[in-house]
Amino acid sequence: MSSTPSNLEDYLQLFISILSSLLDKHAPLKTVSCSTKLRKPFITQEILAAKRIRSRLERIYRRTKSSADLSNFKEQSRLVAKLISVARRDYFKSLISNSASKPRKLWSSLNSLLNRTNASPSLPSSTSSQLPDNFLKFFSDKISKLNSSLIPDSISPHTDPATPPPILSNFTLATQDEVRRAILFTSDSTCSLDFLPTCLLKSCLDVLLVPITNLINLCILESTVPAVFKHALITPLPKKNNLPLDDLSNYRPISNLNFLSKVLERIIHDRLLTHLNSFASIPSTQSAYRKFHSVETALLKIQNDLLLAMDKKQVSALLFLDLSAAFDTVDHNILLHRLSSYFGVQHSALDLLSSYLLNRTQAVIIGNTTSQSSNSFSGVPQGSVLGPLLFSLYTTPLARHLNSSGQSHHMYADDTQLNISFSANDSTNSLSLLSCTLDSIHSWLARHRLSLNPSKTEFLILGSAQKRNKLNFSSLSFCGNSIPCTSKVRNLGVLFDSDLSYDAHISLTCRSSYHQIRQIRQIRSSLDRNTSILLANSLVSSKLDFCNSLYFNLPQKSIQKLQLVQNSLVRVVTPSVRKYDHVSSAMKDLHWLPVEKRIIFKIATLTFKALQQKSPTYLSNLITVYKPTRVLRSSSQLLLAVPSIKSSAGRRSFSFAAPKVWNSLPLNIRSSTSLTSFRSSLKTFLFPP
Numbered sequence: 001m002s003s004t005p006s007n008l009e010d011y012l013q014l015f016i017s018i019l020s021s022l023l024d025k026h027a028p029l030k031t032v033s034c035s036t037k038l039r040k041p042f043i044t045q046e047i048l049a050a051k052r053i054r055s056r057l058e059r060i061y062r063r064t065k066s067s068a069d070l071s072n073f074k075e076q077s078r079l080v081a082k083l084i085s086v087a088r089r090d091y092f093k094s095l096i097s098n099s100a101s102k103p104r105k106l107w108s109s110l111n112s113l114l115n116r117t118n119a120s121p122s123l124p125s126s127t128s129s130q131l132p133d134n135f136l137k138f139f140s141d142k143i144s145k146l147n148s149s150l151i152p153d154s155i156s157p158h159t160d161p162a163t164p165p166p167i168l169s170n171f172t173l174a175t176q177d178e179v180r181r182a183i184l185f186t187s188d189s190t191c192s193l194d195f196l197p198t199c200l201l202k203s204c205l206d207v208l209l210v211p212i213t214n215l216i217n218l219c220i221l222e223s224t225v226p227a228v229f230k231h232a233l234i235t236p237l238p239k240k241n242n243l244p245l246d247d248l249s250n251y252r253p254i255s256n257l258n259f260l261s262k263v264l265e266r267i268i269h270d271r272l273l274t275h276l277n278s279f280a281s282i283p284s285t286q287s288a289y290r291k292f293h294s295v296e297t298a299l300l301k302i303q304n305d306l307l308l309a310m311d312k313k314q315v316s317a318l319l320f321l322d323l324s325a326a327f328d329t330v331d332h333n334i335l336l337h338r339l340s341s342y343f344g345v346q347h348s349a350l351d352l353l354s355s356y357l358l359n360r361t362q363a364v365i366i367g368n369t370t371s372q373s374s375n376s377f378s379g380v381p382q383g384s385v386l387g388p389l390l391f392s393l394y395t396t397p398l399a400r401h402l403n404s405s406g407q408s409h410h411m412y413a414d415d416t417q418l419n420i421s422f423s424a425n426d427s428t429n430s431l432s433l434l435s436c437t438l439d440s441i442h443s444w445l446a447r448h449r450l451s452l453n454p455s456k457t458e459f460l461i462l463g464s465a466q467k468r469n470k471l472n473f474s475s476l477s478f479c480g481n482s483i484p485c486t487s488k489v490r491n492l493g494v495l496f497d498s499d500l501s502y503d504a505h506i507s508l509t510c511r512s513s514y515h516q517i518r519q520i521r522q523i524r525s526s527l528d529r530n531t532s533i534l535l536a537n538s539l540v541s542s543k544l545d546f547c548n549s550l551y552f553n554l555p556q557k558s559i560q561k562l563q564l565v566q567n568s569l570v571r572v573v574t575p576s577v578r579k580y581d582h583v584s585s586a587m588k589d590l591h592w593l594p595v596e597k598r599i600i601f602k603i604a605t606l607t608f609k610a611l612q613q614k615s616p617t618y619l620s621n622l623i624t625v626y627k628p629t630r631v632l633r634s635s636s637q638l639l640l641a642v643p644s645i646k647s648s649a650g651r652r653s654f655s656f657a658a659p660k661v662w663n664s665l666p667l668n669i670r671s672s673t674s675l676t677s678f679r680s681s682l683k684t685f686l687f688p689p
Helices: 008-026 045-064 067-098 103-113 131-149 176-185 198-203 205-222 259-276 295-311 332-341 347-357 387-394 396-405 424-447 503-526 529-545 556-573 584-590 595-613 654-663 675-686
Strands: 231-238 251-256 315-321 360-366 374-376 408-412 415-422 458-462 475-478 481-486 488-491 494-497
Touching (some): 008 205, 045 067, 067 103, 067 503, 067 529, 103 503, 131 231, 131 251, 176 198, 176 205, 176 259, 198 205, 259 347, 259 387, 295 315, 295 408, 295 458, 295 595, 315 424, 315 488, 332 347, 387 396, 396 408, 415 424, 424 475, 458 488, 494 503, 503 529, 503 556, 529 556, 556 584, 595 654, 595 675
Parallel strands (some): 458 481
Antiparallel strands (some): 315 415, 360 374, 408 415, 488 494
């Protein structure tokens, strides 16, 4: 591409035509007939030769019936079995090791090892050629019906921030190293929209890096996203396995985008995020897609507030809002105005984002059949890099609206939850206030073309059983609807119950973990020690560690359930440890901390991050450095102030757990300067002698 055109469209057409001609020349499309009986990938030529000898010896024995020929046949059968066992073990060892950092590929490898077939996605029974068009019409009509059902008030959705933001006029051009990192960071998944298969593009990256960088920089210079980058292929997948397949409403649209479009998005995303981090742009209560923020930090803050309310003899109402097709109903005009007024994205930078959002198209693909294309007039692309961040920016003023109402709240992407704490005697007024707040949120969302779904909005009362029994209501009023109070609800992947005991969640975790342990036990003979440890950590230990900081100071019987799971996992990974043997020495060899110590490890790590990074602010604000009124030896010990909390509920809160755990650590650990050294020293300290 020596004579490169300066115009984006011309350059893109030249790029595509050259790649297509090279692909047709060196890898032309061919029709290949494949046998329905696939050979297992670990069956080598040596094994096939040994199996042929076994078959020949079997025929000889069946003809002669002599004991000598039977002995020869059995000996060859044992040799074949041994060869297959060794080859199978080596194959899956390599496959699983290469999939360690790729969960989807790891699951695929595990399914192959367990002979679990990957069933094709379930579809309606009438799989006619019109099915893709029917799905496309249904998905489009759903958005149209949602938009037409919204009745916004007369208040303008265009609001201005309290202080003017700094201006981002244009996005800087990308460097080759930056584009290389963006390409290598993206997964190897590919679809029919790609000019080249992703793995092939990565293998030829040294040759293609310059034209790809030029293509991305032309997009930035012209503030234009090409039409081929704005087309999505939608695959309908069932929302749940137990729902009727013939009802199209039980499917969710999963979008696939062009690979290079996602590279361009990542370049824009990084520049936009750098600008947003230069000022107080995103609300502190929004935890999605932010560094140092996670599901666990969000739940820790929510649990902290609920437990401290219990400590004050109060009950709390926790309300979970559900939005219908939230990402698909975002209004482009409101979003572009918000990017300009709230976040200072203007001029060519805003033009590029406008080009990215407008005139997008989509089609549904099922098997080899693709529907006609249709225009998408609203929403941010799902499956994209920029979409989630743009949605968070779109809903940023909602946090200010909630702050003005005085309600505690937390947001994670399109999941928003409110909570209010009150004494049992003041429940009527407090719940009336919560109901009014919910109505005002409904109006705000309708004003911004977002649809709140009353039927899926959930409501939970938390507190001690004694205090809850004093309440005389069972539902909450919302826009003429009644939301019933539930006994437990799934909150960002964790089952919350009325007394925050997590009994149901721990039972579910144990049941799921034991299932995975049984799966590993079936294939343990085909794995070496390192591979089995890798699988155990990926499939079971990750479940035990998920949000385990919430378990601090839970009753010992709850922790013991999780410990029994870990003990079973140790015995699977280390077959020499028999059923009734102690696992302490084996756990030490594996370098696994017991469950209770893992909880302490997580609390200490989160405390270190909150102290060092001052982020997330909603956790760092809960801890205070100890400052004695006079000079004492403890002044230089880097201690935290421990709040005076006596109740068992309050002592489970992060406000109490963080300083309690932190102060129990030696000074050399508390004074660590990096997270790596802190975690290493902490794990050594927590290991039993």
